[in-house]
Amino acid sequence: MTLRISVIGTGYLGATHAACMAEFGHQVIGLDIDPDRVKKLNAGQSPMYEDNLEPLLERHTATGRLRFTTDYAELADWADVHFLCLGTPQGPDGAADLGQLESATRSLAPLLTRPTLVVGKSTVPVGTAVQLRALFQQLAPAGEQVELAWNPEFLREAFAVEDTLRPDRIVFGTDDGAGLELLREVYALPLSEATPVVECDYATAELIKTAANAFLATKISFINAMAQMCQAAGGDVTLLADAIGHDRRIGRQFLNAGLGFGGGCLPKDIRALATRADELGVGVLSDFIAGVEAINTGQRLEMAEMAVDQLAGDVTGKRIAVLGASFKPGTDDTRNSPALTVATALAERGAEIVVYDPQARVDWPGMSQASSVIEALTGADLVLHLTEWPEFRQLDPEQLAPLVTNRIVIDGRLKLHAPTWRRSGWKVVQMGRAATL
Numbered sequence: 001m002t003l004r005i006s007v008i009g010t011g012y013l014g015a016t017h018a019a020c021m022a023e024f025g026h027q028v029i030g031l032d033i034d035p036d037r038v039k040k041l042n043a044g045q046s047p048m049y050e051d052n053l054e055p056l057l058e059r060h061t062a063t064g065r066l067r068f069t070t071d072y073a074e075l076a077d078w079a080d081v082h083f084l085c086l087g088t089p090q091g092p093d094g095a096a097d098l099g100q101l102e103s104a105t106r107s108l109a110p111l112l113t114r115p116t117l118v119v120g121k122s123t124v125p126v127g128t129a130v131q132l133r134a135l136f137q138q139l140a141p142a143g144e145q146v147e148l149a150w151n152p153e154f155l156r157e158a159f160a161v162e163d164t165l166r167p168d169r170i171v172f173g174t175d176d177g178a179g180l181e182l183l184r185e186v187y188a189l190p191l192s193e194a195t196p197v198v199e200c201d202y203a204t205a206e207l208i209k210t211a212a213n214a215f216l217a218t219k220i221s222f223i224n225a226m227a228q229m230c231q232a233a234g235g236d237v238t239l240l241a242d243a244i245g246h247d248r249r250i251g252r253q254f255l256n257a258g259l260g261f262g263g264g265c266l267p268k269d270i271r272a273l274a275t276r277a278d279e280l281g282v283g284v285l286s287d288f289i290a291g292v293e294a295i296n297t298g299q300r301l302e303m304a305e306m307a308v309d310q311l312a313g314d315v316t317g318k319r320i321a322v323l324g325a326s327f328k329p330g331t332d333d334t335r336n337s338p339a340l341t342v343a344t345a346l347a348e349r350g351a352e353i354v355v356y357d358p359q360a361r362v363d364w365p366g367m368s369q370a371s372s373v374i375e376a377l378t379g380a381d382l383v384l385h386l387t388e389w390p391e392f393r394q395l396d397p398e399q400l401a402p403l404v405t406n407r408i409v410i411d412g413r414l415k416l417h418a419p420t421w422r423r424s425g426w427k428v429v430q431m432g433r434a435a436t437l
């Protein structure tokens, strides 16, 4: 059945969600307070680099099944279901800043005069849904006929469309089942028989989301701690990850050692979980997360130190080529990018940083942006491989060797084929691997 769907907030999550809801056959209006974003989306263009998103936006805006607005009045009483896809960035005290969610609620709720379902998709601290439901019912003329559900999202940037069209699982958090029937209809088209659906209360739904991100972060920090052991003892962390990953109970994914995790989600979500755990007196969880974070921060610091060591303890005036600026390959997102943290640390110590990234634009103090790998490497005293775009793996070290002042590369993502680079006279230093491997 075709439903009328509104999607409020059209960033990484909302733009994808709106396009995919249209792909499922629903009528969709997306809303954002940013008029430039709305204009771009209405022209069928993606505001960010995300594979497969633009074709969906183009197709569905062209047919009129999908459109975007800045005006809450256009969608308030029009939609059967409103999805909240607002940002929940990290606040100054580590807790999630719920300002965007609250502001959207204050704009939408007073316009709701008929029964409707509001569905939260943002990642929020446990306890948020109960409060938001109360606010909606208090502010809406329709009062208790406005229901709220929590349907957290698990998509990965760079695979956002694929993950939305074919999710690993769907979670419906409700207050005693209110709104469940409608939610099942919304997702009736995409769900294959095999897609697990978890129906639960608000608190469980909120916690499932943050637990998933905390577990992924834990896997990465664990393998990075093992990488340090490998480095200290002369082992190879990649072979170690392959070997333990063969055990189906462990699995190979998220065991890639190196610079660690960044992005707009994992770092802020685990911090918010730790803060909420402290508020609820669950110190054992916040202590655990503090360990995960400390390892992650340590990797970035260690990388910067490795760079300084390779330049005899002083980077002042040295030209350092940085390959990769986005927080991971496949996106132009630089939020909490490990690569840029390292680059900034070295710029602050006086290095001249030249960054090349296939998609991300960098406008940071102390750094310039090259338009090609060759431009970045020309005259470089040191090369850092910090985000593992597939094209960096294809580089020909023989061709690059004459460009640089020193043939030294530090591979912060353990993805370069070190023996090939060494054959062309490069010194290759890999985090988590002994120098001989």
Ligand SMILES: NC(=O)C1=CN([C@@H]2O[C@H](COP(=O)(O)OP(=O)(O)OC[C@H]3O[C@@H](n4cnc5c(N)ncnc54)[C@H](O)[C@@H]3O)[C@@H](O)[C@H]2O)C=CC1
Pocket: 008, 009, 010, 011, 012, 013, 014, 031, 032, 033, 034, 037, 085, 086, 087, 088, 100, 103, 104, 121, 122, 123, 124, 153, 154, 155, 156, 157, 264, 265
């Ligand atoms: N980025 C991702 O891959 C994923 C994000 N999430 C969660 O989804 C939520 C959104 O994340 P992103 O899309 O990355 O954030 P974002 O910052 O890219 O998007 C938020 C959008 O909301 C708009 N906005 C702000 N205030 C508004 C208001 N009052 N009314 C209407 N629009 C408003 C902003 O202009 C912006 O376009 C967060 O809670 C995040 O943790 C969940 C899964 C994946």
Ligand SMILES: O=C(O)[C@H]1O[C@H](OP(=O)(O)OP(=O)(O)OC[C@H]2O[C@@H](n3ccc(=O)[nH]c3=O)[C@H](O)[C@@H]2O)[C@H](O)[C@@H](O)[C@@H]1O
Pocket: 123, 153, 154, 155, 156, 157, 158, 213, 216, 220, 253, 254, 255, 256, 257, 258, 259, 260, 261, 262, 263, 264, 265, 266, 269, 327, 328, 329
């Ligand atoms: O809540 C969110 O917003 C999303 O956060 C992550 O998705 P994303 O931030 O797009 O990126 P990931 O693919 O998880 O990568 C996160 C970081 O971990 C790093 N990483 C990943 C895997 C690995 O083995 N090692 C490693 O260092 C990446 O380089 C990247 O910096 C989760 O994977 C999604 O399921 C979740 O929906």
